[in-house]
Amino acid sequence: MRFFFCFWLIISLPTILFAQAGTITGKVTAIDTKAPLGKASVFLSNATFGTVTAExxxxxxxxxxxxxxxxxxxxLGYENYSQSVLVGDKPQQLVIELVPHPIQMKEVIITTNANWKRNYAQFVKDFIGTSANSKLCKVINPHAVNLIYHKNTETLEASTDEFLVVENxxxxxRVRFLVNHFESNKLKNEIRYRGQVLFEELKGNKSQLQNWQLKRQEAYYGSSMHFLRSVLHEDLQGQGFVMYHLLRKPNPKRPPEELLKQKYNQFNKSNNRDSVNYWNQMAQQPRYIETLxxxxxxxEDVLRKTDRPGLFALTFPDNLYVVxxxxxxxxNKDNVYRPLDMGSYAVSIVTLFNKYALFDLNGVVVSPESxxxxxxxxxxxxxxxxxxxYTP
Incomplete structure (x- = not known):
């Protein structure tokens, strides 16, 4: 499945290194009454630093x-607040005023329990995954997820009004995720989501802690974060990455995805097996004619400096093929183009929607939907x- 990686693009900001760990203090009040707000969640998005305000x-x-x-x-009852903070060796003091958020009536969707279970199962599959790791993930509050399925476009939308809590x-x-928007489109085979997330360390015995360290390394090595950090350190080969230029052209013999699924569903309902087999064969045609x-x-072919400290630009023609x-x-479970003379290594293909994608020193893309x-x-x-x- 093609995965529109939008979440990482929204929640992270560039990191600039200093010598010592820092401290952030502050006070949260209501902007209209100036009254202090206790029990508000305060956290650094996509990191492991978070707390709750005192009374x-x-x-x-x-x-x-x-x-x-x-x-x-x-x-609850106030608009989410966010601001960029630069942490150094000097303590930061913040004064934060929250704007009241009027309660709005949401669209009422009539659905059966069976429909909710089906939609929720798809959400878990597309949001948490289907890997071995996903089998060890438990959603603590599943009904925090608001789900809407659009049958005509085969699109599932989801959001949360509170933290979705997942124990990995x-x-x-323990991952606390405010899902601003999630969208899984089966016609386009794309998944998009954005939000804010807080990571909390789970407690475990010595054996569990050692196993978690190994599994975190396994998740990190070979990831997009690992790749971008390797680009910054100019150590692609040492870290196991190779980049190539991939040229793609749409395959004129393959019908559009929407038409393929429409025809398949049409003839499958009428039990016309010959037509079903024909459109299945058409769907087996490659989407692109590809040249590697x-x-x-x-x-130096893909990395550019910017005028913003700690931010860099990734740019390349056509598509980037990362081995x-x-x-x-x-x-080849990922079903990507692979030349016959290439080893069976893990392959990722990157497409840019703009001329470049901005990323930070942590190896995280920060330009939205790029x-x-x-x-x-x-x-x-x-x-x-x-x-x-995280550092391994």
């Missing part, structure tokens, strides 16, 4: 890894996510 609205985040973060404040027993994290240039790309030589995909991942990286759902402050 007088004050909070403290200690031992924060130096860098720039997106600080988020959330409490594979990696040892054999000369590996160098870092990770320390991981195998013997059965990249589309296919292949190995498209499989990295919530079950494989590690926080932005």
């Amino acid at each position: 007088d609205g004050t909070f403290t985040l200690n031992n924060v890894k130096p860098g720039q973060y997106n600080l988020v404040v959330s409490i 027993r594979a990696l040892g994290y 240039f054999k000369e590996p790309l160098k870092v 990770y030589t320390k991981k195998y995909d013997a059965n 990249t589309l991942y296919e292949g190995d990286w498209a499989n990295d759902k919530l079950a494989e996510l590690v926080p932005v402050d």
